[in-house]
Amino acid sequence: MNSLRDLQQGETGIIIKVKGRGAFRKRIMEMGFVVGKEVKVIRKAPLKDPVEYEILGYNVSLRNSEADLIEVINSNEQGRLFLNEFDGIVEDEYFRQNSVRKDKIINIAFVGNPNSGKTTLFNLASGSRERVGNYSGVTVDAKTARFRFNDYLINVVDLPGTYSITSYTPEELYVRNYILEEIPDIVVNIIDAGNLERNTYLTTQLIDMDIRVVVALNMFDELQKRGDKIEYKALGNMMGIPMVPTVASKGRGIEELFETIIRVFEDNEPTRRHIHISYGPLIEKAISSIQHKIKVSYNSELTDRVSSRFIAIKLLENDQEEEKRINEQCKNHKEIFRCVARQQERILKNRRETAETLITDAKYGFINGALKETVQPGLYARRRKSEIVDTFLTHKLFGLPLFFGFLWFMFETTFSVGKYPMQWIENGISFLSESLMHTMQAGMLKDLLIDGVLGGIGGVIVFLPNILILFFFISLMEDTGYMARAVFIMDKLMHKIGLHGKSFIPLIMGFGCTVPAIMSTRILENRNDRMITMLINPFISCSARLPIYILFISAFFPNSQGTILFLIYFTGIAVAILAAIILKKTVFKREDVPFVMELPPYRIPTLRSITKHMWEKAWQYLRKIGGVILIASIIIWALGYFPVNQELNETYLQKKQNIEQEYLSSVQLSPQESDSIVHQKLKNEFEYQIGLLEVEKSVEHQENSYIGTLGKTVQPVLAPLGFDWKMTVSIIAGVAAKEIIVSTLGVLYQQGPSRRNTADNSLINKIQTQKYTEGPNQGEFVFNPVVAMSFMVFVLLYFPCIATLMVIIKESGSYKWGVFSLVYTTVVAWLFAFMVYNIGMLIYA
Ligand code: GDP
Numbered sequence: 001m002n003s004l005r006d007l008q009q010g011e012t013g014i015i016i017k018v019k020g021r022g023a024f025r026k027r028i029m030e031m032g033f034v035v036g037k038e039v040k041v042i043r044k045a046p047l048k049d050p051v052e053y054e055i056l057g058y059n060v061s062l063r064n065s066e067a068d069l070i071e072v073i074n075s076n077e078q079g080r081l082f083l084n085e086f087d088g089i090v091e092d093e094y095f096r097q098n099s100v101r102k103d104k105i106i107n108i109a110f111v112g113n114p115n116s117g118k119t120t121l122f123n124l125a126s127g128s129r130e131r132v133g134n135y136s137g138v139t140v141d142a143k144t145a146r147f148r149f150n151d152y153l154i155n156v157v158d159l160p161g162t163y164s165i166t167s168y169t170p171e172e173l174y175v176r177n178y179i180l181e182e183i184p185d186i187v188v189n190i191i192d193a194g195n196l197e198r199n200t201y202l203t204t205q206l207i208d209m210d211i212r213v214v215v216a217l218n219m220f221d222e223l224q225k226r227g228d229k230i231e232y233k234a235l236g237n238m239m240g241i242p243m244v245p246t247v248a249s250k251g252r253g254i255e256e257l258f259e260t261i262i263r264v265f266e267d268n269e270p271t272r273r274h275i276h277i278s279y280g281p282l283i284e285k286a287i288s289s290i291q292h293k294i295k296v297s298y299n300s301e302l303t304d305r306v307s308s309r310f311i312a313i314k315l316l317e318n319d320q321e322e323e324k325r326i327n328e329q330c331k332n333h334k335e336i337f338r339c340v341a342r343q344q345e346r347i348l349k350n351r352r353e354t355a356e357t358l359i360t361d362a363k364y365g366f367i368n369g370a371l372k373e374t375v376q377p378g379l380y381a382r383r384r385k386s387e388i389v390d391t392f393l394t395h396k397l398f399g400l401p402l403f404f405g406f407l408w409f410m411f412e413t414t415f416s417v418g419k420y421p422m423q424w425i426e427n428g429i430s431f432l433s434e435s436l437m438h439t440m441q442a443g444m445l446k447d448l449l450i451d452g453v454l455g456g457i458g459g460v461i462v463f464l465p466n467i468l469i470l471f472f473f474i475s476l477m478e479d480t481g482y483m484a485r486a487v488f489i490m491d492k493l494m495h496k497i498g499l500h501g502k503s504f505i506p507l508i509m510g511f512g513c514t515v516p517a518i519m520s521t522r523i524l525e526n527r528n529d530r531m532i533t534m535l536i537n538p539f540i541s542c543s544a545r546l547p548i549y550i551l552f553i554s555a556f557f558p559n560s561q562g563t564i565l566f567l568i569y570f571t572g573i574a575v576a577i578l579a580a581i582i583l584k585k586t587v588f589k590r591e592d593v594p595f596v597m598e599l600p601p602y603r604i605p606t607l608r609s610i611t612k613h614m615w616e617k618a619w620q621y622l623r624k625i626g627g628v629i630l631i632a633s634i635i636i637w638a639l640g641y642f643p644v645n646q647e648l649n650e651t652y653l654q655k656k657q658n659i660e661q662e663y664l665s666s667v668q669l670s671p672q673e674s675d676s677i678v679h680q681k682l683k684n685e686f687e688y689q690i691g692l693l694e695v696e697k698s699v700e701h702q703e704n705s706y707i708g709t710l711g712k713t714v715q716p717v718l719a720p721l722g723f724d725w726k727m728t729v730s731i732i733a734g735v736a737a738k739e740i741i742v743s744t745l746g747v748l749y750q751q752g753p754s755r756r757n758t759a760d761n762s763l764i765n766k767i768q769t770q771k772y773t774e775g776p777n778q779g780e781f782v783f784n785p786v787v788a789m790s791f792m793v794f795v796l797l798y799f800p801c802i803a804t805l806m807v808i809i810k811e812s813g814s815y816k817w818g819v820f821s822l823v824y825t826t827v828v829a830w831l832f833a834f835m836v837y838n839i840g841m842l843i844y845a
């Protein structure tokens with residue numbers, strides 16, 4: 001067997017195999033280097049790199065390192081070349097008769113834990129008599145054999161048994177180097193099915209190496225004898241590795257094993273795909289920054305053969321063998337090592353654990369998750385501590401209620417504990433605006449600062465404590481390992497709507513605030529799942545919408561408050577589910593790939609990682625407040641403030657002076673000695689009148705401001721839903737943040753000046769009694785239960801607020817999705833509100 005590199009100038013060869021991996025393999029095959037094709041050396045100077053070849057009528061140049069990975073037979077030499085490689089007897093006849101099948105050779109390597117039955121399987125397959133023993137260390141070095149199976153000549157090597165592929169023992173090193181240097185076509189991982197957890201650890205390392213693996217679930221008889229059940233097909237699907245049950249000692253399953261090997265070799269096995277074991281954001285970030293350093297073009301000789309992800313993981317684990325490899329083969333090795341050291345330090349600082357420990361933990365988390373889902377232990381199976389806890393927390397009956405109980409506790413605490421700091425912040429804001437009120441001169445700047453900046457930001461910053469508390473719980477759930485269990489519990493349910501168990505977390509968070517909820521979709525690795533979760537999240541009613549419901553429910557549904565509120569929330573959830581199903585079937589149509597949900601070991605969380613989590617979220621939130629929300633508030637304020645109407649100002653100034661005059665004269669009229677009660681009464685009345693006047697003024701001003709004009713312009717669009725122009729304005733204002741809707745309604749519907757503690761009631765009262773003053777409906781009530789319902793449904797579903805829109809754009813990485821979300825939620829809101837209004841009116845009238 002020659003490599004393409006061995007061909008001389010002018011010689012022609014036929015490709016019999018393309019080695020190498022991943023991107024290299026794909027690229028080279030796309031160039032036409034596929035089995036059976038003829039390739040000719042066009043130009044080859046001594047020591048010259050790259051070399052020019054002709055394939056499929058094209059001339060392409062390959063580096064020598066690349067040509068090394070392509071096996072050819074020299075057209076002139078025919079099949080004889082095969083024989084040099086092996087010491088055994090392979091009949092010439094075979095090659096002569098099967099000249100078409102010359103390329104049909106598969107090199108496979110057996111790896112697995114000691115005593116898993118490798119040698120037994122090897123002997124059985126090859127017909128040789130290697131010594132087998134029921135203790136480890138019998139196989140000292142590799143034995144090779146070859147045999148025919150169907151159309152193929154199969155070369156198989158029985159490697160020493162190992163528990164892992166680190167470089168601690170000579171056996172492990174041998175196995176690792178064999179795989180990386182010899183590049184077998186298929187690695188057969190022999191697993192003792194009776195000891196899955198320990199045996200699959202090696203499998204996780206093979207997954208990291210990004211090579212083609214087939215698993216033989218050997219000793220399947222032992223597993224069955226114990227009464228354990230395993231859904232090995234599902235397990236294989238999750239891991240991207242085909243699995244075949246075998247009983248080597250009885251010769252069962254061997255045919256299937258080799259048939260599977262051939263299917264994988266021919267790229268005909270749908271189960272096989274390359275997956276990544278997720279090591280958590282911290283480690284993943286470290287891996288990708290190291291990979292980035294390794295994957296520079298002049299290192300491609302290395303990365304064509306060895307997965308850069310594998311190297312990065314091994315470097316993080318301080319693996320000496322891989323350090324040596326980098327030292328020898330990468331020019332930028334110093335830079336790589338610096339990067340590794342930096343990342344290791346970062347990990348240690350953050351988690352108080354070495355990268356190696358965390359990686360091992362994640363591997364076991366992966367294994368536990370995979371096995372938990374696919375293996376049903378028999379009656380007498382051993383249970384370990386973590387498993388005992390798991391049987392409770394992920395129990396079929398108790399698991400879900402326990403989880404919901406915890407969620408309830410989390411939300412309850414979020415609000416009950418959060419209300420104190422919330423009060424402090426509120427006080428702080430009002431203190432600030434009071435002081436501005438008294439110290440600043442009247443004018444536009446003052447109005448801007450008080451109404452625009454403080455009013456806008458103040459309404460939002462009060463939620464900061466809630467967000468911190470919520471994130472405290474979420475980090476707690478993540479760090480203890482409970483989150484993984486929660487996801488596990490919810491997975492079946494979520495699958496029904498085409499989502500992943502992990503999507504549940506962002507959806508739940510959406511009840512608090514959509515912004516952090518959308519940020520938390522980062523926990524989803526699959527982009528489709530992530531996008532759907534992001535796009536349906538705005539339908540989950542966030543806490544900013546609650547005041548609106550409370551207002552309208554108190555006004556129009558006094559007898560069934562709880563039911564209506566539940567109905568509203570339920571509508572949101574139902575629409576979200578519907579949207580998920582539709583999005584899954586249309587925009588994000590793609591076959592679901594099964595994957596492992598990791599069940600990492602339980603551990604005590606560190607204060608450091610939790611506070612870091614909380615700080616990160618707080619910082620993100622503060623930045624959002626300082627950015628988008630500030631700008632939006634100022635814009636809304638300005639739209640309501642301009643144009644300044646001098647005439648109106650003067651009229652109201654006049655009216656104000658009149659009232660003052662009246663007050664002063666009545667104070668003078670009343671006798672000095674008469675008790676101060678009369679004076680107080682007069683003063684109260686005066687203040688009330690002034691307040692009323694100011695509201696009147698602001699209403700008239702609002703109506704003529706840009707936002708008023710905008711409201712009247714847009715109103716026809718919302719008229720079919722039963723909205724008047726004022727509701728339309730509040731809907732528009734609510735785009736900045738839904739909290740703003742209630743305050744806008746308050747201003748527009750002439751909420752009376754505050755007579756202590758009756759502010760809310762008076763707004764409720766105003767809405768109940770509001771009538772149309774003009775237009776075709778003149779004299780009719782603006783609101784009735786149907787309009788209220790239609791309004792609530794619209795508020796529930798329409799336009800996610802600006803901040804949400806911004807995170808969607810940021811997290812999805814494209815403006816397109818922001819626009820999409822804006823348009824489709826508003827259309828959905830319109831349709832639903834239209835339905836509610838029209839059907840409701842039929843019933844109501
Ligand atoms: P190696 O260390 O991986 O090479 O394992 P061996 O091939 O030496 O096998 C270890 C022991 O397991 C031997 O006693 C085998 O007979 C036994 N064995 C191998 N395969 C099976 C199997 O499928 N079922 C059972 N019950 N025993 C097996």
Ligand code: MG
Pocket residue numbers: 115118119120132133138139161
């Ligand atoms: Mg052996």
